[in-house]
Amino acid sequence: MKLKVKKGDTVRILAGKDKGKQGKVLQTFPKSGRVLVEDVNIIQRHTRPTQENPQSRIVKKPAPLAVSNVMLVCPGCNLPTRVGSSRDAQGTASRVCRRCERSID
Numbered sequence: 001m002k003l004k005v006k007k008g009d010t011v012r013i014l015a016g017k018d019k020g021k022q023g024k025v026l027q028t029f030p031k032s033g034r035v036l037v038e039d040v041n042i043i044q045r046h047t048r049p050t051q052e053n054p055q056s057r058i059v060k061k062p063a064p065l066a067v068s069n070v071m072l073v074c075p076g077c078n079l080p081t082r083v084g085s086s087r088d089a090q091g092t093a094s095r096v097c098r099r100c101e102r103s104i105d
């Protein structure tokens, strides 16, 4: 699955408990169609006490969410937008904002 969102992009969350939030993409998972977004979809992991770590703790960390639940925020018009693609004279594909037609890459 090819994702229209890349690491370092800013995205708006469209669904779930963090709906309406914006965050930076930390990682993408093209195979599962998921993205990891900074400070979004935080889950609590309870760690069991171990020999090295006798205290059980609750670790908060972001969990990946489906790319269909996020929308890319265009750096040009600063709004969530659909992404198109275009090719330049050299045949290199780049992403463009459907609102302002500005190249995103």
Ligand SMILES: [Zn+2]
Pocket: 074, 075, 076, 077, 078, 079, 081, 097, 098, 099, 100, 101, 102
């Ligand atoms: Zn734009």
